[in-house]
Amino acid sequence: MNRYVHTSDYETSQLDDEWVVLNTDSFMITKLNEVGGFCWSLLHEPKSVQVIVAKIKENYILDNEEVEVEDIEKFLNQLIDYGLVKHAK
Amino acid sequence: MKKSAYKAPEILNHQPITF
Numbered sequence: 001m002n003r004y005v006h007t008s009d010y011e012t013s014q015l016d017d018e019w020v021v022l023n024t025d026s027f028m029i030t031k032l033n034e035v036g037g038f039c040w041s042l043l044h045e046p047k048s049v050q051v052i053v054a055k056i057k058e059n060y061i062l063d064n065e066e067v068e069v070e071d072i073e074k075f076l077n078q079l080i081d082y083g084l085v086k087h088a089k
Numbered sequence: 090m091k092k093s094a095y096k097a098p099e100i101l102n103h104q105p106i107t108f
Binding site: 017018022027028029030031032033034035036038039056060061062063065067068071072075078079082 | 093094095096097098099100101102103104105106
């Protein structure tokens with residue numbers, strides 16, 4: 001099972017319903033929406049997509065909407081592309 | 090306690106730090 005974790009201890013701050021992650025290695029700023037920031041906050045230790053989905057279901061109101069595993073994986077893979085997240089061993 | 094309505098996680102912006 002694939003697990004994901006932060007690549008480093010990057011500075012993060014939450015502004016209203018957006019999260020800002022400061023990558024001090026590449027000097028890039030990445031802005032995430034509320035749920036994206038929530039997912040990010042879980043990854044200080046290795047987490048699988050299944051665990052992330054379960055945590056989202058615990059913490060968010062799902063109005064006839066399903067938490068799609070594909071959406072979470074796509075998001076995590078983008079974070080990998082940006083150097084913020086890596087596959088945990 | 091549930092926070093708010095779910096929306097798919099999304100990267101809103103990704104840009105270099107400017108001076």
